[in-house]
Amino acid sequence: MSLTTHIKTSQAIVFVVFASFYYGSFATENTEDRGLSAGPLFDRLELTLDRGKREEWLGPLYFRQEREEERGWGIPPLITWTTDAGVDSTELDILYPLLTYDRFGTEKQWQLFQWFNFSGGQSIDESTKGRFTLFPFYFQQRSENPTNQYRALVPIYGTLKNRFFRDEVRFVLMPLYAKSRKRDVWTENYLFPFFHLRHGGGVRGWQFWPVTGVERKPVTERVNNWGDTESVPGHQKFFAAWPFFFKERTGIGSTNELRSTAFLPVFSVERSPLRDSTAFPWPLGFRFTEDREKQYREWNAPWPLVVFARGPGKHANRVWPLFSEARTPTKTTGFYLWPVYKSTDIRAAPFERDSFRIFFYAYTQLDDRNVDTGESMKRRAAWPLFFYKKDFQGRSRLQFLAPIEAMLPNNKSMERDWAPVWSIWRGEKNPKTGASSQSLLWNLYRMEKTPASKKCSIMFGLFQYQTGRDGKRTRLFFIPLPKSRPAKQVPTTGTEPSQPVTDVSGTGSTQQR
Numbered sequence: 480m481s482l483t484t485h486i487k488t489s490q491a492i493v494f495v496v497f498a499s500f501y502y503g504s505f506a507t508e509n510t511e512d513r514g515l516s517a518g519p520l521f522d523r524l525e526l527t528l529d530r531g532k533r534e535e536w537l538g539p540l541y542f543r544q545e546r547e548e549e550r551g552w553g554i555p556p557l558i559t560w561t562t563d564a565g566v567d568s569t570e571l572d573i574l575y576p577l578l579t580y581d582r583f584g585t586e587k588q589w590q591l592f593q594w595f596n597f598s599g600g601q602s603i604d605e606s607t608k609g610r611f612t613l614f615p616f617y618f619q620q621r622s623e624n625p626t627n628q629y630r631a632l633v634p635i636y637g638t639l640k641n642r643f644f645r646d647e648v649r650f651v652l653m654p655l656y657a658k659s660r661k662r663d664v665w666t667e668n669y670l671f672p673f674f675h676l677r678h679g680g681g682v683r684g685w686q687f688w689p690v691t692g693v694e695r696k697p698v699t700e701r702v703n704n705w706g707d708t709e710s711v712p713g714h715q716k717f718f719a720a721w722p723f724f725f726k727e728r729t730g731i732g733s734t735n736e737l738r739s740t741a742f743l744p745v746f747s748v749e750r751s752p753l754r755d756s757t758a759f760p761w762p763l764g765f766r767f768t769e770d771r772e773k774q775y776r777e778w779n780a781p782w783p784l785v786v787f788a789r790g791p792g793k794h795a796n797r798v799w800p801l802f803s804e805a806r807t808p809t810k811t812t813g814f815y816l817w818p819v820y821k822s823t824d825i826r827a828a829p830f831e832r833d834s835f836r837i838f839f840y841a842y843t844q845l846d847d848r849n850v851d852t853g854e855s856m857k858r859r860a861a862w863p864l865f866f867y868k869k870d871f872q873g874r875s876r877l878q879f880l881a882p883i884e885a886m887l888p889n890n891k892s893m894e895r896d897w898a899p900v901w902s903i904w905r906g907e908k909n910p911k912t913g914a915s916s917q918s919l920l921w922n923l924y925r926m927e928k929t930p931a932s933k934k935c936s937i938m939f940g941l942f943q944y945q946t947g948r949d950g951k952r953t954r955l956f957f958i959p960l961p962k963s964r965p966a967k968q969v970p971t972t973g974t975e976p977s978q979p980v981t982d983v984s985g986t987g988s989t990q991q992r
Contacts, residue, residue, distance in 0.1 A: 516925070516940040517939050517957075518538075518923055518939065519535075521537075522936075524925070526546060527908070527927075528907055529546045529547065530546065531544065532544070535921070539902075539921055540554060540555070542899065547565065549561060549562070550562055555895075555899045556574060556896045556900055558572065559571070559896050561895070568581075568582060568584075569582040575892045575896045576592065576892070577591065578590070578592070579892070584600070586598075593614065594613065595612070596613075597612070598610045606627065608620060608627055609622075618631040618639055619631070631648075631650070633650075633653065634652060635651075636651050644661075646662065647659065647660040655669070657671050662680060664677060664679045664682050665677070665678055672688055673688050674688070680696070680699065681713070682695070686718075689720065689721035689722075693716065693717045694716045695715050696713045696714050697713045698732035710733075712730045712732045712733040714727070724742050736751060737750070744762070745760055753772040754769070754771065755768070756769075758782065764780070773790075774792035774793075775791070776788065786803075793806070793807050802815050802816075809826055809827050819838060820835065820836075820837055822834065829849050829851040830848075831848040833846045840862045842860070842862070844858070844859050846858075854872075855871065856868075857869040857875075862882065863881060863882035864879060864881065865879045866884035874910070874911070875907065877905070878904065878905055879902065879904040880901045881898075881901075881902070883897060899921075903919065903921075905917070906918075912929070914927070915927075915928045923937070932945070933945065934946075
């Protein structure tokens with residue numbers, strides 16, 4: 480047989496296959512049966528957990544989805560795009576978490592692995608602002624309000640506002656000089672962190688670190704957000720030969736003034752009306768704490784390895800890493816052969832939580848309950864084998880494999896961008912609608928069930944089976960087989976139907992009566 484004959488034969492086979500595929504998929508009587516099922520090459524399916532539709536091409540490599548007012552498409556894990564008209568939001572992920580774009584209303588943000596960042600939108604004073612960051616070298620913010628504008632080129636020169644836990648930062652040739660403000664207190668640093676001066680809001684202080692430093696603040700007053708005048712406690716702080724000697728008084732003028740003295744590693748002492756604590760040597764030595772506010776006494780020897788606590792506010796027994804059990808009125812924690820087993824239980828009405836994990840994330844289990852409504856949420860994960868979650872509405876999802884989900888169980892970007900790549904099995908159930916679905920190897924096998932129908936597809940859709948109100952349908956190699964219809968019910972008229980009477984004469988005939 481010649482090469483030309485081989486080519487023509489192959490072309491004929493391809494034509495027959497695709498013609499059968501087209502005929503079986505589109506040329507059907509029922510428009511409801513026009514969905515394609517050729518997973519993992521292509522699948523068009525109804526969502527199980529939400530109202531909507533989804534298309535999947537080449538297994539996990541491309542999807543397009545419609546869910547209520549949300550629209551999205553993606554080429555996991557390279558890129559995904561989602562927009563929701565209901566909440567006016569847009570999300571774009573490119574190799575998440577490398578590059579992301581998020582928009583919510585007028586607020587928007589671009590980020591490239593947290594180094595390159597651009598954000599914009601309205602601030603609290605309703606002025607439009609735009610923020611640009613090339614971490615850690617360049618920071619910029621532009622705003623319609625001139626007081627919110629800043630620009631900084633680190634370490635040369637610049638100003639920052641509401642960054643790095645400070646209301647304002649100014650610097651020149653940092654660390655030679657930097658000046659920062661937190662509320663009314665200014666700190667001027669020269670050769671940071673060795674020397675600083677502090678002033679404002681009644682505070683006066685200086686330090687020559689690590690040699691010595693002192694800071695004082697008297698009791699002052701301020702107007703709170705309600706327009707009322709309130710007292711602000713004062714403090715006195717001193718250190719020498721940091722970190723070896725400290726002496727502090729905080730909460731001066733309040734009902735719980737705290738006095739602390741430490742000469743490390745020899746001893747550390749804290750005294751206040753509500754709590755006393757003594758430790759020697761510090762930190763890995765004996766520590767005794769009496770907490771009169773929370774009503775318990777605690778002994779540590781050495782802290783934090785061996786801990787015993789007694790009292791209404793806390794009961795604890797810990798010998799690390801062998802075992803631990805600690806109880807408070809709202810929380811119970813414990814472990815055995817840490818990190819083999821660790822548990823945490825919370826009781827804060829109406830919320831309850833029971834959770835434990837084995838070998839960090841090798842196996843995790845969590846149960847949340849609302850005791851008032853009776854609703855519950857469950858989560859199970861065995862790294863890297865499976866991840867299971869049932870939400871408060873009863874909707875559940877089971878996934879094999881799951882190498883990241885145990886550590887990031889509520890990360891929707893990880894679920895959307897990466898989970899389709901490695902989830903070889905997916906099972907979903909929706910008790911509200913009665914729908915369920917199972918998928919193996921990206922729809923190489925897929926089963927969908929609803930209270931009124933059932934649909935099954937195997938091996939690229941070469942075998943398909945579907946039942947519904949219109950009867951049963953079967954496709955083999957995409958070719959529809961004769962359809963069976965549901966049996967018709969005989970209407971009852973109140974009279975007995977005719978019944979056959981066996982012929983006892985031996986003629987083999989029957990009579991109706």
